[in-house]
Amino acid sequence: MKQNLSVQIVFPSYELPKEYLTVIGQIDHTIITESTTPTLSSKNSIYVHSGLTNLPQFDFLKDLNVVIRCKFSEIIHGGHLIASVFPFVRRLNIVMTDIEVINGEDLDGYNNTLNSLSDVILKEYVRGHFVQTNLLTDRFMLDEMNNCNAGIETITLAPDGKFYICPAFYFDSGDYGLGDSCFNVGDLENGLHIPNIRLYDLEHAPLCRICDAYQCKRCVWLNRKTTYEVNTPSHEQCVITHIERNASRSLLKRIQEKTTLLPNKVIKEINYLDPFDIKPNY
Ligand code: SF4
Incomplete structure (x- = not known):
């Protein structure tokens, strides 16, 4: 707090003792919690749902941020489940x-899923419900990079009393052959x-700074895991992100055709x- 940082607290799936809640309540904070956690009706809460099962039944609260964590294949085969959520939420990440394990074959499927999701989002925009999702709408709202920025803007304090760049580093026990299995900072x-x-x-980050996939998370943990360098992305991360960027471009054009929204916005x-394919020679 002395360094003017905002505090995000990852809650467990069980209810915390009242004493904990009292102490936590004394500071500005954001709660990140599983969707199954006993009701927390704070507007600062971020609900995290694992997988795509039970989504249509899940009681989303319109003013809260919702995150779905799932596998790449689930997105491809469960796009209709994700689409069913859009009418009910303000934002879905x-x-x-x-x-890191996707392969070239799946990319067409991902593109098709994004196009199907775009159909639903377009309908929502036409009826005046401007739902947001990181995969499709963030890019056309942004004019510059808006990445995760762990290590620069955020830092994680883990239950072991140590700092980590982000929670992924805390949970990561692999040393990738480099001998440093401990990522605390x-x-x-x-x-x-x-x-x-x-x-x-x-x-x-030589590639990222010439890139215009502004919505990219630019995940430094994924970079570290796949290329051993926190500032160098994997091919997979870039390709997936650019498929989203291009789907966002198509959706933007369709929104502009059907509504009066975002008339001057252009994604080239x-x-x-x-971006590795167009990088300058350093
Ligand atoms: S798409 Fe690749 S190059 Fe562009 S910001 Fe993301 S990780 Fe960096």
């Missing part, structure tokens, strides 16, 4: 949990020490799915 006693902190910055046509 969809987080893929296995982006300090602790409460000794403070925060992030080695090479500038590498988390957009300016020091590009002919690549990975």
